[in-house]
Amino acid sequence: xxxxxxxxxxxxxxxxxxxxxxxxxxxxxxxxxxxxxxxxxxxxxxxxxxxxxxxxxxxxxxxxxxxxxxxxxxxxxxxxxxxxxxxxxxxxxxxxxxxxxxxxxxxxxxxxxxxxxxxxxxxxxxxxxxxxxxxxxxxxxxxxxxxxxxxxxxxxxxxxxxxxxxxxxxxxxxxxxxxxxxxxxxxxxxxxxxxxxxxxxxxxxxxxxxxxxxxxxxxxxxxxxxxxxxxxxxxxxxxxxxxxxxxxxxxxxxxxxxxxxxxxxxxxxxxxxxxxxxxxxxxxxxxxxxxxxxxxxxxxxxxxxxxxxxxxxxxxxxxxxx
Amino acid sequence: xxxxxxxxxxxxxxxxxxxxxxxxxxxxxxxxxxxxxxxxxxxxxxxxxxxxxxxxxxxxxxxxxxxxxxxxxxxxxxxxxxxxxxxxxxxxxxxxxxxxxxxxxxxxxxxxxxxxxxxxxxxxxxxxxxxxxxxxxxxxxxxxxxxxxxxxxxxxxxxxxxxxxxxxxxxxxxxxxxxxxxxxxxxxxxxxxxxxxxxxxxxxxxxxxxxxxxxxxxxxxxxxxxxxxxxxxxxxxxxxxxxxxxxxxxxxxxxxxxxxxxxxxxxxxxxxxxxxxxxxxx
Numbered sequence: 001x002x003x004x005x006x007x008x009x010x011x012x013x014x015x016x017x018x019x020x021x022x023x024x025x026x027x028x029x030x031x032x033x034x035x036x037x038x039x040x041x042x043x044x045x046x047x048x049x050x051x052x053x054x055x056x057x058x059x060x061x062x063x064x065x066x067x068x069x070x071x072x073x074x075x076x077x078x079x080x081x082x083x084x085x086x087x088x089x090x091x092x093x094x095x096x097x098x099x100x101x102x103x104x105x106x107x108x109x110x111x112x113x114x115x116x117x118x119x120x121x122x123x124x125x126x127x128x129x130x131x132x133x134x135x136x137x138x139x140x141x142x143x144x145x146x147x148x149x150x151x152x153x154x155x156x157x158x159x160x161x162x163x164x165x166x167x168x169x170x171x172x173x174x175x176x177x178x179x180x181x182x183x184x185x186x187x188x189x190x191x192x193x194x195x196x197x198x199x200x201x202x203x204x205x206x207x208x209x210x211x212x213x214x215x216x217x218x219x220x221x222x223x224x225x226x227x228x229x230x231x232x233x234x235x236x237x238x239x240x241x242x243x244x245x246x247x248x249x250x251x252x253x254x255x256x257x258x259x260x261x262x263x264x265x266x267x268x269x270x271x272x273x274x275x276x277x278x279x280x281x282x283x284x285x286x287x288x289x290x291x292x293x294x295x296x297x298x299x300x301x302x303x304x305x306x307x308x309x310x311x312x313x314x315x316x317x318x319x320x321x322x
Numbered sequence: 323x324x325x326x327x328x329x330x331x332x333x334x335x336x337x338x339x340x341x342x343x344x345x346x347x348x349x350x351x352x353x354x355x356x357x358x359x360x361x362x363x364x365x366x367x368x369x370x371x372x373x374x375x376x377x378x379x380x381x382x383x384x385x386x387x388x389x390x391x392x393x394x395x396x397x398x399x400x401x402x403x404x405x406x407x408x409x410x411x412x413x414x415x416x417x418x419x420x421x422x423x424x425x426x427x428x429x430x431x432x433x434x435x436x437x438x439x440x441x442x443x444x445x446x447x448x449x450x451x452x453x454x455x456x457x458x459x460x461x462x463x464x465x466x467x468x469x470x471x472x473x474x475x476x477x478x479x480x481x482x483x484x485x486x487x488x489x490x491x492x493x494x495x496x497x498x499x500x501x502x503x504x505x506x507x508x509x510x511x512x513x514x515x516x517x518x519x520x521x522x523x524x525x526x527x528x529x530x531x532x533x534x535x536x537x538x539x540x541x542x543x544x545x546x547x548x549x550x551x552x553x554x555x556x557x558x559x560x561x562x563x564x565x566x567x568x569x570x571x572x573x574x575x576x577x578x579x580x581x582x583x584x585x586x587x588x589x590x591x592x593x594x595x596x597x598x599x600x601x602x603x604x
Contacts, residue, residue: 028597061597066414066595066597067595083422083423088420089420095411095414099411099412099414101342101412101415103346113419115330115331115338116335116338120330
């Protein structure tokens with residue numbers, strides 16, 4: 001049984017949504033890609049999360065008009081996406097698949113994409129140079145794409161989605177396969193693009209990547225919407241699950257012995273060769289309020305305390321039962 | 323969308339598609355195909371210097387090229403117009419542009435036609451050059467070559483439209499195309515029955531028969547029309563083939579059939595999902 005989604009119909013914001021899925025289902029023969037999905041996405045960066053096969057790419061392909069919903073409607077910027085090429089001037093997609101025209105140079109590929117968008121040769125050249133600069137590929141623009149590293153290919157794919165200066169960007173696993181440096185750079189680029197006023201829907205199955213970019217997320221699993229909203233909001237809704245709090249102290253065993261008798265505490269786990277305690281509680285407010293008093297009473301010095309539940313891993317662990 | 327922008331997009335797509343045809347392994351196949359009649363002409367000349375120019379021309383430019391080379395050229399270029407992009411997963415870059423899918427198909431079809439027609443012309447011209455080597459200006463080889471090129475072009479346009487549609491109807495378009503070439507254009511077109519009316523080859527042969535003389539002298543006197551014999555045209559009672567479709571009707575049927583296939587293809591594209599599989603798919 002899945003927890004209720006935070007905002008199943010209207011989304012977290014009251015402002016005009018840029019992307020709206022209304023009761024959307026998509027089947028591929030007997031395989032279901034998306035199942036009765038209703039979600040409205042507000043401007044800004046939104047993370048699209050879910051394990052492989054959750055329906056993230058299907059959602060992006062529906063949003064970019066590549067797929068026709070089997071049921072329901074998909075709108076981006078207030079327009080239907082299916083068979084609406086005019087909308088493509090205002091949206092950009094960085095696809096997941098590592099496919100490029102290998103015989104072209106980076107700048108040639110981008111200029112071609114720009115020209116396919118209706119730009120003149122001069123405009124296309126300028127736009128491609130601008131896009132290359134945005135993704136930090138100016139130095140490599142004249143090299144053949146076949147010789148690009150994975151990071152360079154991801155940047156090039158991102159650049160082609162930007163070359164026509166779209167209002168909304170869809171990024172399908174843009175960080176997959178990149179090294180830590182490229183990953184950091186790409187995350188930085190994505191945040192700069194959002195800062196420049198672009199709305200971005202970024203999909204990933206690596207939770208901490210998305211967490212570093214945005215707190216606003218959509219969680220999918222088996223084609224269903226699990227949750228939509230701010231990570232903290234989602235976590236707050238899951239009161240039926242115990243919160244996990246890590247305590248680091250000098251004598252964890254002694255502290256644990258005291259804690260286990262305390263009503264707010266559900267369970268304790270000594271971990272890291274007794275270096276820290278993981279406490280599970282269903283009353284986090286009572287726990288946080290009473291812990292200083294308990295520490296004083298037992299004369300235990302707690303050197304570090306943090307919640308394991310404010311990150312996406314925890315949210316995901318709760319929402320996607322294994 | 324403004325008309326000028328749409329035209330610019332379409333022109334960019336056309337030139338890009340032409341550039342695509344110049345890359346990849348397909349070129350090796352194309353080079354072999356295009357040079358094959360040339361090779362055959364050279365071999366025939368080397369092994370049998372006495373063979374009449376007109377006979378060699380007929381065998382290669384009007385039998386081998388239209389029946390073997392042209393449909394294969396068209397099949398290779400047109401059957402993968404969008405299928406190749408889909409298999410290589412690059413179709414996303416085209417679908418995400420402000421170009422409608424029917425226009426995308428038609429423009430890419432035009433680029434495929436251009437590439438196939440150019441190659442067909444090169445092959446025909448080179449074949450004529452070898453057949454009439456040394457005395458090309460002393461004969462009517464140049465105007466005959468030009469007419470042969472025009473007829474070849476017409477056939478290639480029709481084949482491209484047909485195989486383009488086939489590429490949308492089946493994933494195994496190459497196999498289906500080869501079966502079509504062998505059965506319909508190879509077998510049915512050579513049967514002296516009305517069934518050949520459904521073949522492209524029949525109409526191109528009619529046009530060629532009426533446009534060009536194929537009369538050769540017999541070794542022991544007299545002459546014969548090698549085309550009428552080989553193509554099973556009933557010329558004994560009807561020397562002008564008045565009961566067969568007129569030349570302009572043949573042209574109209576070929577172009578009309580091609581246009582119908584192109585229109586059907588673009589209509590099919592309009593509501594077709596070109597789904598690119600990702601690791602995300604269950």
